Amino acid sequence: MKNKKLRTIPLLVALAAVLFSCTKDKNYNEPASNDKTKPGVVTNIRVENFNGGAHIIYTLPNSPNLLYVMAGYEIRKGVKRETKASYYTDTITVQGFATAGEYQVTLEAVSRANIKSDPVQVTVHPLDPYYKLSAATIQLSADFGGVNVKAQNPNKRSFGYILLELDPVTNEYGIVEQHYDAGEHVNFSVRGYNTEARRFGAYIRDEWGNTSDTVFAQISPLFETQLNKSLFFKYALPSDTEIGYGWDLPYLWDGKTDGYSNGWHTNPGGSYPMVCTFGLGVYAKLSRFVLYNRPLQFAYSHGNPRKFSLWGTDKVSPQNAVLPAYSDEGTVVGDWVNLGNFIFPDPPSGLMPGATNASDEAFVAAGVNFNIPLVSPKTRYIRLNVAETWSGGDFAHAMEITFFGDPD
CATH class of the missing domain: 2.60.40.10 (Immunoglobulins)
Structure with a gap:
C-alpha cells in the first residue's frame, strides 16, 4: 500500500505541471514584458549598398527589454515595406527597391512590451536592382x-x-x-x-x-511541322549498341507510347554511351522533339535516358564513328555533329527517383518536349546517344520519339 502511494505522487506532480503550462499558454498574446520604458535608439550607423538594397549596420541601444529593430521604407512610390532584425544581430537588410537612387529608411528599436524608440532616419543608395x-x-x-x-x-x-x-x-x-x-x-x-x-x-x-x-x-x-514518321528508317552502324528483347529500332517511331508495346531497348551488358541510328527520310532543319520514356513502373528508373545528346549529319550515306558520351554542342566526329545535349527533367513532385508518384508517371507518359538549338545544322540522319540512365544500369530504352521542324 505504501509503494502504491509513492507511485501516485509523481503522477500528481506531472499533472500539475501540465495544468500550469496550459494556464500560461492561454496568455501567449499578452505583451512579453510589462516594462513600458522606451528603448534607446540605434547609434553608430553605417550603410553598405548593394544591387536593389542595402545592409544597415548599427550599435544596439543598452535597453534590457529590447526585442528587435524595425526598418520602414518605400521601395517605389506608394509601396511600403517593413523589415525586422532581432536583438541578436547588429545588421538589418532593406531590399526590393525599384531603381537605383536615394531612399530614406526609418529605424526604430522595439521593446518586448511593443514600445518603440524615437525614429532614426538613414539614407541608403541601392545600386541598380x-x-x-x-x-x-x-x-x-x-x-x-x-x-x-x-x-x-x-x-x-x-x-x-x-x-x-x-x-x-x-x-x-x-x-x-x-x-x-x-x-x-x-x-x-x-x-x-x-x-x-x-x-x-x-x-x-x-x-x-x-x-x-x-x-x-x-x-x-x-515554319514548323511534325516530321512524317512513315519516312523514318533504321540505319544500323557498327558502333550502335546491340538491341535486345525483340524491341527493334522501328518501334521507336511506331506511334505507340502506352508502355505495354515495344520500343527501343538495348541488351544488358552495354557500356555508355548507348547509341542507335536512323534516317529521317528528309533533309530537315529540326526545331524540337518529344521523347517518350518508358512509363508506368519504369518512370524515372530502369533504362530510361536521363542525360543524352542528338547527333546528325547532312551526308547521304554517313559513315560509322564512335561517339563520346559527353561533348559540346557543335562537336564534329567524322560525318556527325552534336545537335544538342539534353537532360530529362527531375520528377515534378520533387520526390526522389524510385519513390515517384502517379503525377510523375503521368508526366513521363505524356512525353517531354526538348528544344534543339537554332544554330544546329540541317540533318538527314539522327543518332540518339544516351550518356546516363535513371538507374545507371548497363542498358537503355525509350518508347517513342517525335520530331518537329522544317523538312524543306
Whole structure:
C-alpha cells in the first residue's frame, strides 16, 4: 500500500505541471514584458549598398527589454515595406527597391512590451536592382512556330519573364506566357503560331512586384511541322549498341507510347554511351522533339535516358564513328555533329527517383518536349546517344520519339 502511494505522487506532480503550462499558454498574446520604458535608439550607423538594397549596420541601444529593430521604407512610390532584425544581430537588410537612387529608411528599436524608440532616419543608395540588369539583356527572336526569349541572369535571381502579344483587333498587349526562371541563362520559346508577322513584347517582374521596361520586337515565326514518321528508317552502324528483347529500332517511331508495346531497348551488358541510328527520310532543319520514356513502373528508373545528346549529319550515306558520351554542342566526329545535349527533367513532385508518384508517371507518359538549338545544322540522319540512365544500369530504352521542324 505504501509503494502504491509513492507511485501516485509523481503522477500528481506531472499533472500539475501540465495544468500550469496550459494556464500560461492561454496568455501567449499578452505583451512579453510589462516594462513600458522606451528603448534607446540605434547609434553608430553605417550603410553598405548593394544591387536593389542595402545592409544597415548599427550599435544596439543598452535597453534590457529590447526585442528587435524595425526598418520602414518605400521601395517605389506608394509601396511600403517593413523589415525586422532581432536583438541578436547588429545588421538589418532593406531590399526590393525599384531603381537605383536615394531612399530614406526609418529605424526604430522595439521593446518586448511593443514600445518603440524615437525614429532614426538613414539614407541608403541601392545600386541598380538585379531585375533591371537582366532586363537589359532580353532578346526576342523568331523561332519555329513562335518566338524565342533569351536573357542573362548571372546572379541567378528568381524572376518572372513575361511575354506579351499585340492583339490586332484591340491594339492592346496581352500576356501569353509567364515564365519563371532562376537560371543563369534564360531561354524559352512560345509556339503555336503561323508564319504571319506579329508584334511581341517582354519584361521582367521581380519578387517585390517591380517591373522592368518592355522590350518590343516584330517577329515572323519560322515554319514548323511534325516530321512524317512513315519516312523514318533504321540505319544500323557498327558502333550502335546491340538491341535486345525483340524491341527493334522501328518501334521507336511506331506511334505507340502506352508502355505495354515495344520500343527501343538495348541488351544488358552495354557500356555508355548507348547509341542507335536512323534516317529521317528528309533533309530537315529540326526545331524540337518529344521523347517518350518508358512509363508506368519504369518512370524515372530502369533504362530510361536521363542525360543524352542528338547527333546528325547532312551526308547521304554517313559513315560509322564512335561517339563520346559527353561533348559540346557543335562537336564534329567524322560525318556527325552534336545537335544538342539534353537532360530529362527531375520528377515534378520533387520526390526522389524510385519513390515517384502517379503525377510523375503521368508526366513521363505524356512525353517531354526538348528544344534543339537554332544554330544546329540541317540533318538527314539522327543518332540518339544516351550518356546516363535513371538507374545507371548497363542498358537503355525509350518508347517513342517525335520530331518537329522544317523538312524543306
